[in-house]
Amino acid sequence: MIALQARRSHRVERIALVGLRFAAFFVILAMAALLGYLAYEGTKTFSADHVSLGEFLFSPNFAVDAGHPGSAVFIAGSLAVTVFAITVGGPIGIAVGIFLAEIAPARMTQLLKPAIEVMVGIPSVVYGWLGLTLLVPLIRTHTSSPTGFGLAAAGIVLSIMILPTVITLSEDAFRSLPPALKEGSLALGATRWQTITRVLLPSASSGLAVALILGIARAIGETLAIQMVIGNATQFPQGLFAPTAALTTEIVTDMPGATQGSLLEHSLFSMALLLLLIAMVLILLVRFVLRRRT
Amino acid sequence: MAVREKSASSVAATGSVRARKSADALATAILWILASSIVVILAAFVLYMVYLGWQALTPAFIFGTPKETEAGGGIGPEIYNSFYILILTLIFTIPIAVSAGIYLQEYARPGTFRNIVQFSAESLATVPSIVMGLFGLLVFVYLFKWKFSALGGALTLTLLNLPALMRVTQEALSSVPDTLREASMGLGGTKWQTITRVVLPSAIGRLTTGVVLVAGRIFGETAALIFTAGLSVSVNQPYDLSPFHTAETLAVHLWYTHSESIVKDVDRIGNGSALVLLIMVLVFNVAARVAGRALTKHFTGRTS
Structure with missing residues (x-):
């Protein structure tokens, strides 16, 4: 009886630890997803629209209709x-x-x-x-x-x-x-x-x-x-x-x-990434x- | 250390005693004035908001529905949405944050995994809420195709408030003396039994205070909700139960009416909404203290 109880509490112990570890892992996952997704979306200005990083960061010309997102x-x-x-x-x-x-x-x-x-x-x-x-x-x-x-x-x-x-x-x-x-x-x-x-x-x-x-x-x-x-x-x-x-x-x-x-x-996504x-x-x-x- | 003590002694020797004493008195006075002015300014803010908004706080305003084009709209559905999103957010955030907090405080040994978890939590804590809002837009609106929804807003706020609640959990747990843990383990309790039956009950008061304070912040959150929960109340019915309804909250309503809306009584709605938000902040703060104290007393018999 006592042995059975001890075994059960050992199992509970293990399950609890897995759950807790998963919660901690979720925090890493959330930050990684945020960084990854925003990096992907925020670099489209440079990859898809072929604007240079220099123009984005240093040009004061913000005229997106003319292709300038400074x-x-x-x-x-x-x-x-x-x-x-x-x-x-x-x-x-x-x-x-x-x-x-x-x-x-x-x-x-x-x-x-x-x-x-x-x-x-x-x-x-x-x-x-x-x-x-x-x-x-x-x-x-x-x-x-x-x-x-x-x-x-x-x-x-x-x-x-x-x-x-x-x-x-x-x-x-x-x-x-x-x-x-x-x-x-x-x-x-x-x-x-x-x-x-x-x-x-x-x-x-x-x-x-x-x-x-x-x-x-x-x-x-x-x-x-x-x-x-x-x-x-x-x-x-x-x-x-x-x-x-x-x-x-x-x-x-x-x-x-x-x-x-x-x-x-x-x-705008590039700004968020920044x-x-x-x-x-x-x-x-x-x-x-x-x-x-x- | 030795250097500092030496410099202190040479400092004491310079200048006349009277000059040093009056400099001390002057500095003390300035610090008193600065600190008091914070309390005075805050009190002035509160009184000013009450002065601006108290006339707007009629039952028709608090419980009425908003109007798109004419004057006389209320904020009932917005208050409902604020609570709806708050409760949904807490349902998601509390289990994850408390578990992760317990893991970091009670289980994790120093090492790479703990380091990465902590770095992620710290980074997540400094992410500007507008950036989190855009992430929510990408995931819940574009990727999952939920449109603007209460659920998308709540999940965005979950990510935003995870680190704060983890901190609260860790601080509450660290306030529990180790002797309690040792006593429980010494009596044959396992680690998990010790945590659930001894540590958590002792920490529950502080934990509750922290959770309610964070809840107050979730209630007033705005920037993360504009592009996830949306800028209008549900089109089907003002008090929609579905988690997928467009859910403009009170804080978002205050911003939206001021910056985009065309109704004529913008000032009345703004003043009234701002006052309601302020009252809610005060309510959450008082509730946090009262609940925390009561729970600590109930579970531990201590009064602080």
């Missing part, structure tokens, strides 16, 4: 909004991360943490709607911009949207430091701020780099929030208050009207930074 404008737009977001949101996020890890009293933490979780939960379109109803009119009335749409509006919305990522990861970076580091510095007579800037910040630098890289990944892939406020004009970013477009916003704007198999559709490759490079960068630390 996407330099959208690449520049994506880079511009991302740089804006990480320059504004990055330092603020790290500062709040420091605050949470080193300064905040328990009551403030209890207020900030749920607030940050709500910020993560607010849908992208709601950020876009806020930008549209609040930020764009504000920019329109206070600057020379005739519409209010453009790089600044998109950049500000993105800066806010990447905050939760940067804050949470930089807080983790500070919390994972050995307490002896801080105690040693304080015991030697350094103030808290000296300890933070000269001891903790340098020691946490790889963790902070990861926080910024993942903030960049979040920013460059964001779509609808910025599509609603960037202006969607196929032109290079001409100053903060002129409308422009990014890779993601171009995909959303033109995909509904693209016929299957057209150069327009192919070039975004996917950027995301993967950023993940490799994160792994590189973390490996160097250990």
Whole structure:
């Protein structure tokens, strides 16, 4: 009886492990299918339509009807909004991360943490709607911009949207430091701020780099929030208050009207492939930074 | 280490004590202001959305059907579709993500397979949702010929949210102390018995909190659904049960009405929809905490 039960639980054990392993394998399969299918579909611009990679990446001439899918404008737009977001949101996020890890009293933490979780939960379109109803009119009335749409509006919305990522990861970076580091510095007579800037910040630098890289990944892939406020004009970013477009916003704007198999559709898939490759490079960068630390 | 300690001591020696103390006070004040302003800005957002949208929230709006060309349309079917896709997504995502999470946390030894699984999960987690949407378009709309469907949307969201739920599972499992596992194995439990009867019940509270928070994100997801679940509600009936019906969700509706639609009361629909989405985010956040706490207390007797 006992032997029978033991044999049965051994069988259950084996079946469970097979199931679990299959689930893990499914994750690999999903990523491989995504990469493979998008690589196939995204390179048709070059294989079927015979556009050169150089023209796609570096030509600003986006006239698909005439056979020119130059996407330099959208690449520049994506880079511009991302740089804006990480320059504004990055330092603020790290500062709040420091605050949470080193300064905040328990009551403030209890207020900030749920607030940050709500910020993560607010849908992208709601950020876009806020930008549209609040930020764009504000920019329109206070600057020379005739519409209010453009790089600044998109950049500000993105800066806010990447905050939760940067804050949470930089807080983790500070919390994972050995307490002896801080105690040693304080015991030697350094103030808290000296300890933070000269001891903790340098020691946490790889963790902070990861926080910024993942903030960049979040920013460059964001779509609808910025599509609603960037202006969607196929032109290079001409100053903060002129409308422009990014890779993601171009995909959303033109995909509904693209016929299957057209150069327009192919070039939009090429942009998606480019975004996917950027995301993967950023993940490799994160792994590189973390490996160097250990 | 030695270098750092040395630099700290030399730092303390530079500058007068008063200058160092006032720099410290100033920096502390700035950090307090930055952190508080996040709470203040968020509160301002919420109040602003309430101010804009509360008048729109009539029963006719919340339960009514949308209109294509005239004013006065509601969002009933959109709310229904959001929940329909959410539930379908969770049905697919939870078993796969929890299993994969258990495998990584409890079984996998360091090695190539685990490395590849982890790299795939991390990559999948950074895939922009619009890119996942195009993948869904290729697979479910073009290849499977499902047209725009709730099922295609839900499967796309499954891929998008797998890594987040795996993370949640791994973190919940890692919070269970090893002594519990050792006690169970020591009493003769097998690994699987230990996981299902000891580890999972102890982790269920945290797991639930994480799942409900992810559910909140699925509810508001937009970019991945535009080209998979579609931009209109079902043509057969507004509350369609078939998984193959075109299923515009509330978040997609907010975007679509603003950018493409020709109805006159775009602002009213936008303000109302945005407020409903915001309220749902708050509901999911509170529910996540309450449910997590209750389950942890029920299964472990602990209160945190």
